[in-house]
Amino acid sequence: MFYALLCYHQEDVVCAWTKEEDDAVMARLGIVHERLAAAGKLGPAARLLPTTAATTLRKDQDPPLVLDGPFAETKEQLLGFYILDCADLEEALGIARELGAANPGGCYEVRPVGLFVDGGARP
Amino acid sequence: MDEARTIGTTLTAARPQALAALLRYFRDLDLAEEAFQEACLRALKSWPQNGPPRDPAAWLIFVGRNVALDTVRRRARQSELPPEEVFSDTEDAETEVAARMDGAHYRDDVLRLLFICCHPELPSTQQIALALRIVSGLSVGQIARAFLVSEAAMEQRLTRAKARIARAQSGEGGVPFEPPGPVERAERLGAVAAMLYLVFNEGYSAAGDQAAAREPLCEEAIRLTRLLLRLFPAEPEIMGLCALMLLQHARTSARFDAEGAVILLDKQDRALWNRAMIGEGLALLDKAMRHRQPGAYQVQAAIAALHARAETPDETDWAQIDLLYGTLEILQPSPVVTLNRAVAISKLRGPEAALAMVEPLGDRLAGYFHYHGLRGALLMQLGRTREAREGFMTAISLATTSAEAAHIRSHLDGLK
Numbered sequence: 001m002f003y004a005l006l007c008y009h010q011e012d013v014v015c016a017w018t019k020e021e022d023d024a025v026m027a028r029l030g031i032v033h034e035r036l037a038a039a040g041k042l043g044p045a046a047r048l049l050p051t052t053a054a055t056t057l058r059k060d061q062d063p064p065l066v067l068d069g070p071f072a073e074t075k076e077q078l079l080g081f082y083i084l085d086c087a088d089l090e091e092a093l094g095i096a097r098e099l100g101a102a103n104p105g106g107c108y109e110v111r112p113v114g115l116f117v118d119g120g121a122r123p
Numbered sequence: 124m125d126e127a128r129t130i131g132t133t134l135t136a137a138r139p140q141a142l143a144a145l146l147r148y149f150r151d152l153d154l155a156e157e158a159f160q161e162a163c164l165r166a167l168k169s170w171p172q173n174g175p176p177r178d179p180a181a182w183l184i185f186v187g188r189n190v191a192l193d194t195v196r197r198r199a200r201q202s203e204l205p206p207e208e209v210f211s212d213t214e215d216a217e218t219e220v221a222a223r224m225d226g227a228h229y230r231d232d233v234l235r236l237l238f239i240c241c242h243p244e245l246p247s248t249q250q251i252a253l254a255l256r257i258v259s260g261l262s263v264g265q266i267a268r269a270f271l272v273s274e275a276a277m278e279q280r281l282t283r284a285k286a287r288i289a290r291a292q293s294g295e296g297g298v299p300f301e302p303p304g305p306v307e308r309a310e311r312l313g314a315v316a317a318m319l320y321l322v323f324n325e326g327y328s329a330a331g332d333q334a335a336a337r338e339p340l341c342e343e344a345i346r347l348t349r350l351l352l353r354l355f356p357a358e359p360e361i362m363g364l365c366a367l368m369l370l371q372h373a374r375t376s377a378r379f380d381a382e383g384a385v386i387l388l389d390k391q392d393r394a395l396w397n398r399a400m401i402g403e404g405l406a407l408l409d410k411a412m413r414h415r416q417p418g419a420y421q422v423q424a425a426i427a428a429l430h431a432r433a434e435t436p437d438e439t440d441w442a443q444i445d446l447l448y449g450t451l452e453i454l455q456p457s458p459v460v461t462l463n464r465a466v467a468i469s470k471l472r473g474p475e476a477a478l479a480m481v482e483p484l485g486d487r488l489a490g491y492f493h494y495h496g497l498r499g500a501l502l503m504q505l506g507r508t509r510e511a512r513e514g515f516m517t518a519i520s521l522a523t524t525s526a527e528a529a530h531i532r533s534h535l536d537g538l539k
Contacts, residue, residue, distance in 0.1 A: 010179075012136040012353075015346055021132070049399075052352040052365065053406040068410060069356035075178055105129060 002043065002113035003092040005082040005099070009106025011050055014079060028102035036084070036095065043083030044118070051077050076106055083113065130170055133179050134163050138260045139350060141183040143232035147300055148188055149195075152239070152257070152285065152292075158191035159183065165190075180229075230354040231302045237347070238311040239298050241318040242288055249284040251322050251340075256281055259343050269325070269337050312355065316364050316420065319344050319351070323368050333524070334379060341372050352407075362411035363421030369404035370427035373397040385530045389436035401431045419455040422447050441470040458484045462494055465501075474504040492521040496531055508538055 017025070036042035051070040058065040070077060082099075086092040089110065096108045138159065145155035162183040176182040240254040252270065255261045267277035291297055303311060326340030348365045355361055377391035408424045426447045433439040448464035461484060469477035478501045481494070488494035499514030515535050522528035 010133075010136065012350060013133050015349055016132050016136040018342075021128075049403045049406060050349060052349050052356070052362075053403055053410070055410055066413070067357070068362075069353075 001086060001088065002116050003084045003086050003089075004111045004113050005084055005092070005096055006078060006109040006111060007080040007082075007106065008076040008109065009079050010075065011077040011079060013105065015050060025103050029099065032095075032098050032102050041085045041095070043085060043116075045080070045082040047080040048078065079106075083116065126171055127167075130167060130175070133175060134166060134183070135260060137180040137183055139233050139236065139258050139347070140180040140229050141187065142257070143236035144180075144184045144229070145187050145191070146236055146239075147232050149191055150292075150300055152289065154191055154194070155187075156257070157194065158187035161190040162187035231308070233350065233354055234303075234308070234311050234315060235298055235300070237315040237318065237351070239288055239292070241314045242291055244291070245284055245287060247318075247321050248325075249280060250318050251325050252277065252281055253284045253288070254318060254322060254347075255340070255343065258347065261339075261343070265339070269340055271333065312351075312358060312361065315351065316348075316361060319348050320364060320368070320420075322347070323371075327371060329524075334375075334383070338375065341368070341375070344368060345372060357414075359411040359414040359416050360418040360420050362407045363418060363424045366404040366407035366411065366424035367420050367427055369400045369407070370424060370431050373400035373404065373431065379526065383526055384533075385526045387530075388430060389439075393434065396431070404428065405431065417450065417454070419451060422451045422454060426451075439470070441467045445471060458487045459491070459493075462488065462491075462497060465497065469501060469504075474501040477501050478505065490521060492518055492523065492527060495521060496527075499531070499534065503534065503538065512538055 033042060054070045056067045056069060056071045058067060084092055084095055086095065092110050096110055100108060142155055142159045145158050146152060149155050149158065165186050166183065237254065237258060240257060241250050245253065248270070252266050255266050256263065263278050263281065264274050267274045270277060323341055323344035326337040326344065329337035345365070345368050348361065348368060352361045352365050373396050374391060377393070377395035378386055380386055404424065405428055408421065408428050411421050426444055429440050429444050445464060445467040448460060448467060451460050452464065462481060465477045465480040468480055481498050481501065484494060495514050495518035499511045499518060502511035502514055512535065515531050518531045519528050522531065
């Protein structure tokens, strides 16, 4: 089963990290990423730019409305995601705990993936 | 990151909102700051035990407000101890307070707090120092180091600036606490944007050994501009300002050599540019342009973006940069803008055309380092060695940092 791990955290807190703090978190995460990749469990993962860079297309009207900013003002923002290949929820939660130890604060939403399309585009 | 550090970062992040709301409650900056300080102390005690609250800013506002109310009551009773019931001020009201603080309130509160720091009678350096102290919560020592003055001198400067603001706030010209109208809000945003860009430039213009001490000013300016943009997400000029700062700051690691000497844009190792920052800057500029409301920050960001997009100096789109400077001359006429445009002209049409553009600026830019530096460089390219040397000598006498002087001296050495 593929699971999406959606990473939520308070953006103003993450944006207040110094470069050293940010680098330290990324270095700790890098160790977990490497292990997951070696085990063949790590699918695409992304760290998103701040929500200030976001644009939202409201398609519940015709023509759709383009708005600046994220889809909703929330206390914690979606800042990134992982796609993980896991046997079951227990394993996915285990990986989430491991990533969480490397990057404390905020939360991970674990969501099973219904359809996964690897279009092949690479940044 | 250990727990104390995490709490510290959370407090820093919540400071502008929390302090701004406390200022609205108490209408007194000192009292609001005191209340915030006290709330932070309580957070350091309470959060490790009870876990951090879901909305740190709301928690700090609630606790800070109660603490300050106690203080006010105690003062009113002339240091008589308050009765027990004053302390037991409605325990569960936190969620209620949080619920009442919708985004719109936060928005104008934070804008007001920033705007108060841009009082037009304060010189720009004091506006910057005050914003760093009040809004960012940097210590007096940190600010003093960034401005290369003693802590005592900075303390005095800040006290004077605060007194000036307090006088203004109590008088007719004070910033009102009612939510501003659309025109007023736009004016405040403009003033605050200019102040944030000053904070950024105070960090960005530092060189050599000072650069490291001042880099936090750039980061702080970017953090506050992102905050402002989250509060006002559809303002193209705030997007432009944020993009401009990110695109400039992305070059930080490439701007100075090991000895602290300036490395000009066309000599920088572009591999050292921060690609994530450039990506964010380009994304913001892209968003801003959709609004089709050009402004000075967007145009400057667009110029910075053309440099960022060029993988080598030769790939720089100087024709487009020339056009953008032309637009900037209309939006924000200034001889410095024309001077910058002349650089693009020198690349497009050669030193002679650029010199013709630069010469008429002589009267207005006689005391400007970069004018004499560029003029000298153009004369040098034209083989007018004697005049070039004179220009460089004047530039050195006007240099404000040793890195600037060293850079011109390297040109002079080339002339011999």
